[in-house]
Amino acid sequence: MDYSTLLIEERDGVTTVTVSRPPARNALSGRVLAELDHFLSGVLTGPAPGGIILTGAPGPAFIAGADIREMAAMTPEEGERFGSLGQRVTRLIEEVPCPVVACVDGYALGGGCEVVLACDFAYATRRSVFGQPEVVLGLIPGFGGCVRLQRLVGPAVARELIYTGRHVDAPEALRLGLVTAVFEDRGGMLAAARAVLDRVAGNSATAVALAKAAVNGSRGVTVAAGLAVELDAFREAFTTEDAREGTAAFLAKRPPAFPSRTRPVRTPPSVTGEPLLHH
Structure with a gap:
């Protein structure tokens, strides 16, 4: 366009x-x-x-x-x-x-x-x-x-x-x-x-995306439902290369080089629900 x-x-x-x-x-x-x-x-x-x-x-x-x-x-x-x-x-x-x-x-x-x-x-x-x-x-x-x-x-x-x-x-x-x-x-x-x-x-793009999805997904719901959304996002973070790189960099006392800074970021439906483009 x-x-x-x-x-x-x-x-x-x-x-x-x-x-x-x-x-x-x-x-x-x-x-x-x-x-x-x-x-x-x-x-x-x-x-x-x-x-x-x-x-x-x-x-x-x-x-x-x-x-x-x-x-x-x-x-x-x-x-x-x-x-x-x-x-x-x-x-x-x-x-x-x-x-x-x-x-x-x-x-x-x-x-x-x-x-x-x-x-x-x-x-x-x-x-x-x-x-x-x-x-x-x-x-x-x-x-x-x-x-x-x-x-x-x-x-x-x-x-x-x-x-x-x-x-x-x-x-x-x-x-x-x-x-x-x-x-x-x-x-x-x-x-x-x-x-x-x-x-x-400068932070992990994947972690920022997951945090945004968790904050938005937990609004207007019960505490229990919100915690479930957060836990899904928390678990998903552990599947990422960024989590491995970030924790390794911290322990090695060096700046992290997050892979997600140079790649497309996808937040999984388990956190966001069905993407809007599929509605």
């Missing part, structure tokens, strides 16, 4: 994906979602980078939301297909075996906020604003906001934010746990995201 709404930059094992529709404040059109689907599907099936930074083209918004001009003319059937594609993209963000960090500079509303919720964690500039204002349009969050927001901030706070549609500034987003750090400017935020992903890239 030739990307017309995404800018892809790869540097030192980290891929930066920029949603670029400046005239529409980077809104999520069907085209944007299709391109994100294509890119993320490639990451899921091919060699994964050490990490992905997901951001929006510079301007007033990270991603202002879903494209309202497109949605205004949709039939119920078209709306369902649009929502299904948005849900697929946010699930792919969760299923790719490397960390995905949202770097938010400006408005992250509606679908933009839902993209943030699907990422492993998020950084934001001080001017950023978050929210799920769909009820103002007579709609509801459809890309996973009703599901993921309550898991992150708790059911009561999620209900209040979704029912009112109110906006949340960066300091409140930090307090609620929507973001993990707030920066004064875009440059500092992107540098910090790259630094943390550089550190992740």
Whole structure:
């Protein structure tokens, strides 16, 4: 696919994906979602980078939301297909075996906020604003906001934010746990995201993928069920060359040379369930 709404930059094992529709404040059109689907599907099936930074083209918004001009003319059937594609993209963000960090500079509303919720964690500039204002349009969050927001901030706070549609500034987003750090400017935020992903890239890619699958797979279930997911991932780690290399390097007091740094990483269905691409 030739990307017309995404800018892809790869540097030192980290891929930066920029949603670029400046005239529409980077809104999520069907085209944007299709391109994100294509890119993320490639990451899921091919060699994964050490990490992905997901951001929006510079301007007033990270991603202002879903494209309202497109949605205004949709039939119920078209709306369902649009929502299904948005849900697929946010699930792919969760299923790719490397960390995905949202770097938010400006408005992250509606679908933009839902993209943030699907990422492993998020950084934001001080001017950023978050929210799920769909009820103002007579709609509801459809890309996973009703599901993921309550898991992150708790059911009561999620209900209040979704029912009112109110906006949340960066300091409140930090307090609620929507973001993990707030920066004064875009440059500092992107540098910090790259630094943390550089550190992740020095670890076992297989172990990081297994840890991500265990964290995501144990959310919203009982402690017993969550521990079962974790134990599956823990056992799987012992089957890998990385575990043998990492423990041997530790005992030999030398830096590890993890084989997974140069190979495609696959997280087994025993940990993740059936891969999304097979659904």
